[in-house]
Amino acid sequence: MAPRAVAAALAILISSAQLPLDAPHDSGQSVTAAYEGWYANPDGTFSLLVGYFNRNLKQTLDIPIGPDNHIDPGGPDRGQPTHFLTRRQWGVFTVQVPRDFGSQKITWTLTANGKTTAIPMGLNSLWEISPMKDPAQGNTPPVLKFAAAGPAFQGPPRGIAATFSARVGQPMTLTLWASDDGIVDPDRRAGASPVTVFWSKYRGPGDVTFENARPAVDKATSEAITKATFAGAGEYVLRAQANDVSGEGGGGFQCCWTNAHVGVTVHLP
Secondary structure, three states: OOHHHHHHHHHHHHHHHHOOOOOOEOOOOOEEEEEEEEEEOOOOOEEEEEEEEEOEOOOOEEOOOEOOEEEEOOOOOOOOOOEEOOEEEEEEEEEEEOOOOOOOOEEEEEEEOOEEEEEEEOOOHHHEOOOOOOOOOOOOOOEEEOOOOOOOEEOOOOOEEEEEEEEOOEOEEEEEEEEOOOOOOOOOOOOOOOOEEEEEEEEOOOOEEEOOOOOOOOOOOOEEEEEEEEOOOEEEEEEEEEEOOOOHHHHOOOOOEEEEEEEEEEEOO
């Protein structure tokens, strides 16, 4: 069997194990962590790549860190989201574990609509992934910048990529620069845009409204510009996601897309 076919079979097996199927509902259903695998960092530590599956077709949820949203041991807060979009969200955050983590596990427990799920995560060799480069085709994730001459971010999120300030009810301009290596799988979406961008709320005390959550990327400048308006004061984190033609979650292959987290301090008018 070809390497990519093996990877596809493994992805289906992993997805089935992590995300039991339910009949679709608009609301009232659970949210389940989706452990996507681990990879080694240059400093000898490891990163666990984690997404989630909100089984509701229409209901987004805010679940604060605490009894209903915790990762243990070492938590309850390990950088996980508190705002949950509908359906499957890929590579939303990473948890860094030490080089001597060995056979230990951490567990993300979520309670939504009265339903509790708990997913363990560890360094089993079957779960090793390559999110920075597709071994079969050499594809790499898009590159994001939040200033034209600023640092580049690529692949899974780690820390806060940029920080901004805003005022309640006053639209704040969000500009990013997105580019891609242009390596295209000929079996996927011929003629598709080489890179697409999606903004969403990740954490925060109030609603966030985007002028356009999926702004077009200017082919000449690589810029994608939108505006965000915050309903309440406090500390927020936004997620900026960039996909190449491999699509959401790389089509289930844990490469090649980029997620970056942006912090926004929102003040009263």
